[in-house]
Amino acid sequence: MRENHRKLAPGQLIIASHNDGKVREINALVKPFAITAVSAKKIGLIDPEETGKTFAENAALKARTAAMAANLPALADDSGLCVHALNGDPGIYSARWAGEPRDFDRAMKKVENALIEAETEDYTAHFVCALALAWPDGHEEVFEGRVNGNLVFPGRGDKGFGYDPIFVPNGHDITFAEMDPDRKHDMSHRADAFRKLIKASF
Numbered sequence: 001m002r003e004n005h006r007k008l009a010p011g012q013l014i015i016a017s018h019n020d021g022k023v024r025e026i027n028a029l030v031k032p033f034a035i036t037a038v039s040a041k042k043i044g045l046i047d048p049e050e051t052g053k054t055f056a057e058n059a060a061l062k063a064r065t066a067a068m069a070a071n072l073p074a075l076a077d078d079s080g081l082c083v084h085a086l087n088g089d090p091g092i093y094s095a096r097w098a099g100e101p102r103d104f105d106r107a108m109k110k111v112e113n114a115l116i117e118a119e120t121e122d123y124t125a126h127f128v129c130a131l132a133l134a135w136p137d138g139h140e141e142v143f144e145g146r147v148n149g150n151l152v153f154p155g156r157g158d159k160g161f162g163y164d165p166i167f168v169p170n171g172h173d174i175t176f177a178e179m180d181p182d183r184k185h186d187m188s189h190r191a192d193a194f195r196k197l198i199k200a201s202f
């Protein structure tokens with residue numbers, strides 16, 4: 001682990017994501033800092049193909065693409081749901097399980113069906129979030145966060161996004177989609193990764 005992290009200077013930061021739910025959460029998380037977050041989608045940057053084999057590789061690829069295109073530092077998030085009885089699926093394919101156009105009811109049904117097919121009682125899962133910062137000169141840093149929980153079917157709640165309706169974090173009895181956004185931000189994989197990023201980069 002490198003200890004000499006580069007600090008992020010006050011100014012503009014590109015949020016290299018085309019997911020409105022994520023951009024909303026990232027904006028809330030960077031709000032206390034002297035940073036103006038601009039979403040990649042808003043300024044018309046491309047949504048690169050995610051060819052990496054890990055969350056960290058994909059986050060770095062997205063951050064790098066945006067930083068080079070905008071000539072500004074960029075922050076990208078690659079995240080997903082890893083279901084233990086499914087050997088970590090959907091994992092880095094979490095967005096792709098929702099098809100095109102994205103349909104997370106379908107993706108959650110797919111997870112439920114795969115668990116039924118696996119004839120398992122193990123409904124444990126975790127979310128992972130890799131956050132990558134990339135600068136136009138090629139410097140990159142990646143931070144990873146995680147939250148453990150259990151899956152419930154049918155899904156419950158209409159807050160949040162993606163797989164939130166089926167995920168109950170450990171120590172709680174409501175899903176991420178039933179939780180106020182501020183509470184999710186206290187304990188989520190994204191918050192965990194952000195704590196590391198803020199400590200290193202701000």
Ligand SMILES: O=P(O)(O)OP(=O)(O)OP(=O)(O)OC[C@H]1O[C@@H](n2cnc3c(O)ncnc32)[C@H](O)[C@@H]1O
Nearest residue numbers: 017018019077078079080081094095161162163164
């Ligand atoms: O790549 P970008 O443009 O950032 O947006 P994306 O939606 O394609 O994002 P990913 O490639 O990282 O795919 C991760 C998927 O995992 C799901 N996911 C990630 N974080 C989540 C969270 O906090 N709650 C629920 N689902 C989440 C969500 O459905 C995402 O679409």
Ligand SMILES: [Mg+2]
Nearest residue numbers: 018050078095
């Ligand atoms: Mg993506």
